[in-house]
Amino acid sequence: MRLTTDEQAMLNGQEGPARKRAMELLVEYGEALGAESLVDTNNVHLLTAFHFCPEILLNNLEVANIDEFISRSVLLTDDTIVVDRVKAFTTSHNTTIDVDHWDLQEATTGHDPDNFRDLVVGMEKYLRRIGVAMTSTCCPYMSGNLPMRGEHCAWTESSAIAFANSVLGARTNIEGDHSAFASALTGKTLNWGFHLDDNRLGSYIVHVEAQPQAVMDWDLLGYYSGFAVGNQIPVFVNVKTAPSMFKLMALASSVAVTGAVNMFHVVGVTPEAHTVEQATGRKKPEGRFEYGPEQRQQAYARANTATKEDVELVAIGCPHYNLERLGVVAQLLENRKSNHNVKLLIYTSTQMKAVAERSGWMDVFNRAGATVITDSCPMHTRTDPSSTIALDSLKIVNQSGGQKGWKNVWYGSTEDCINAAVTGKWRGELR
Amino acid sequence: MSAIVLHGRSIYGGVAEGEALVTNQGIALCAGVDPHTGDVTERNHELEGKNIAGRILVFPFGKGSSAFSKFAYGLKLAGNAPAAWIIRDVNPQTALASVAMKIPTITGLDQDPLSVISTGDRVKVDGTNGIVEIFRH
Numbered sequence: 001m002r003l004t005t006d007e008q009a010m011l012n013g014q015e016g017p018a019r020k021r022a023m024e025l026l027v028e029y030g031e032a033l034g035a036e037s038l039v040d041t042n043n044v045h046l047l048t049a050f051h052f053c054p055e056i057l058l059n060n061l062e063v064a065n066i067d068e069f070i071s072r073s074v075l076l077t078d079d080t081i082v083v084d085r086v087k088a089f090t091t092s093h094n095t096t097i098d099v100d101h102w103d104l105q106e107a108t109t110g111h112d113p114d115n116f117r118d119l120v121v122g123m124e125k126y127l128r129r130i131g132v133a134m135t136s137t138c139c140p141y142m143s144g145n146l147p148m149r150g151e152h153c154a155w156t157e158s159s160a161i162a163f164a165n166s167v168l169g170a171r172t173n174i175e176g177d178h179s180a181f182a183s184a185l186t187g188k189t190l191n192w193g194f195h196l197d198d199n200r201l202g203s204y205i206v207h208v209e210a211q212p213q214a215v216m217d218w219d220l221l222g223y224y225s226g227f228a229v230g231n232q233i234p235v236f237v238n239v240k241t242a243p244s245m246f247k248l249m250a251l252a253s254s255v256a257v258t259g260a261v262n263m264f265h266v267v268g269v270t271p272e273a274h275t276v277e278q279a280t281g282r283k284k285p286e287g288r289f290e291y292g293p294e295q296r297q298q299a300y301a302r303a304n305t306a307t308k309e310d311v312e313l314v315a316i317g318c319p320h321y322n323l324e325r326l327g328v329v330a331q332l333l334e335n336r337k338s339n340h341n342v343k344l345l346i347y348t349s350t351q352m353k354a355v356a357e358r359s360g361w362m363d364v365f366n367r368a369g370a371t372v373i374t375d376s377c378p379m380h381t382r383t384d385p386s387s388t389i390a391l392d393s394l395k396i397v398n399q400s401g402g403q404k405g406w407k408n409v410w411y412g413s414t415e416d417c418i419n420a421a422v423t424g425k426w427r428g429e430l431r
Numbered sequence: 432m433s434a435i436v437l438h439g440r441s442i443y444g445g446v447a448e449g450e451a452l453v454t455n456q457g458i459a460l461c462a463g464v465d466p467h468t469g470d471v472t473e474r475n476h477e478l479e480g481k482n483i484a485g486r487i488l489v490f491p492f493g494k495g496s497s498a499f500s501k502f503a504y505g506l507k508l509a510g511n512a513p514a515a516w517i518i519r520d521v522n523p524q525t526a527l528a529s530v531a532m533k534i535p536t537i538t539g540l541d542q543d544p545l546s547v548i549s550t551g552d553r554v555k556v557d558g559t560n561g562i563v564e565i566f567r568h
Contacts, residue, residue, distance in 0.1 A: 033521060047498060049498075052461070052498070052502055052505050053505070056509045057508070073504060076531060156498075158497050174499075174523050175527075176531075177498070177500060178500050178504075178527055178530070226494075230491070231491070256495070257494075257496060258494075259457070260495070399462040400462075401472075402462035402472045402473040405472070
């Protein structure tokens with residue numbers, strides 16, 4: 001890899017041990033991928049959440065010393081490195097658990113260790129100390145970090161990455177905790193993958209016959225397509241109605257987890273796809289398929305695994321609900337109450353919650369017996385994995401099956417989920 | 432016993448030998464593999480229920496959540512990482528995970544590893560020199 005003078009200086013340790021170690025990691029990672037150079041970035045979205053069985057970390061690492069913990073688990077070194085401050089503008093992903101609703105959540109099925117709370121709180125203190133903006137959301141673009149077209153970013157969170165590349169025209173690869181932290185410390189990311197024009201071209205045509213209208217339709221389109229295209233860049237053609245923000249958030253979130261899709265094009269909608277020719281760069285696509293009513297039905301059937309109509313948990317808000325979605329839910333819950341057998345949880349960011357409060361929606365949620373949770377994810381809801389759960393996000397359907405062992409899941413629209421919360425019965429269907 | 436030899440590009444050095452576990456489908460480490468056990472947990476995945484710990488995992492690409500490298504680190508810490516892995520199309524998730532797990536890793540082989548290697552084959556991965564040896568009775 002060719003390094004510039006300032007990059008070489010960091011690698012040599014002239015800016016201290018933290019930037020030196022971060023640069024070593026970037027070089028190691030870049031050489032693994034075959035990257036030839038680095039590019040400046042001043043936009044990092046950093047994952048530090050503990051959403052896998054935290055006892056593995058707690059049992060094997062010293063967590064009382066946060067600098068030591070970060071050095072081992074993120075900087076991957078046995079030396080204890082004290083980080084002073086991030087170099088790039090950096091926002092935070094979810095902190096894992098909403099500390100105001102600890103009893104409703106867990107990182108893993110069963111019991112989180114007692115000292116897990118100390119770790120979550122300690123990590124937030126650490127991030128503040130090193131100058132991270134505590135957005136604590138999976139959707140930085142709606143919480144104060146909206147990258148511009150062409151801006152080089154180093155982001156974590158697969159849904160946000162797909163949204164940034166595809167909808168915003170910003171440029172980011174799918175970074176993990178380790179590489180995003182290295183980028184935050186150095187202000188550099190690999191000049192590779194989606195940072196380069198040629199790698200952003202669509203490679204797989206999805207002819208959209210079943211026109212997506214509702215949020216759920218976009219979610220289903222993404223869920224089906226991710227499985228179908230694998231690691232290609234899908235180009236959705238024949239979409240006749242321009243989608244809203246949350247519809248594209250739904251598409252980005254489901255297509256990214258069922259496939260290795262970090263970028264897509266919707267011809268006539270997304271900025272690098274005014275035409276099919278622009279989206280593909282006139283290159284011959286690797287393949288194509290039709291997405292019709294049958295494919296939509298298959299996706300819906302695959303997602304639904306429950307059999308009992310009595311619902312015990314409704315967990316909605318993935319990706320974190322934006323204001324439009326929170327407003328819809330407030331309207332649906334006006335003068336209604338959730339059933340006494342059902343727990344209703346609504347996930348969003350702290351920033352959106354503040355607006356919901358000021359808009360009077362929090363009063364509606366409170367009166368309805370719904371709980372609004374921030375800093376976290378529907379998948380962290382504490383529940384018996386065999387309980388009957390209603391979800392309106394295929395990302396959560398996909399992830400909770402694999403990670404939490406949730407076996408009895410109803411998937412449907414937000415309206416279906418709210419109705420289930422109010423009546424206690426699942427009545428959703430594919431309309 | 433004869434050996435088939437493949438040459439590729441080294442992603443991470445070191446040498447490991449073990450039993451191959453091969454899939455044609457992308458692997459998600461976050462929400463696809465239980466770091467406590469190494470079991471593949473993704474519903475309907477062709478490896479669902481199989482265990483990757485200590486195996487030579489042969490797969491086309493990494494997919495899913497960006498927490499891939501975090502889960503890789505967790506797998507390693509819990510002693511459930513693969514002994515080595517062979518990646519047909521290396522991508523950011525798998526490259527970073529190789530660095531986090533520090534396991535022998537090879538990509539860009541001169542033949543498609545998914546068709547040459549079968550589950551159960553004895554495989555030696557020399558990550559340092561980019562050499563894969565497949566032993567079959």
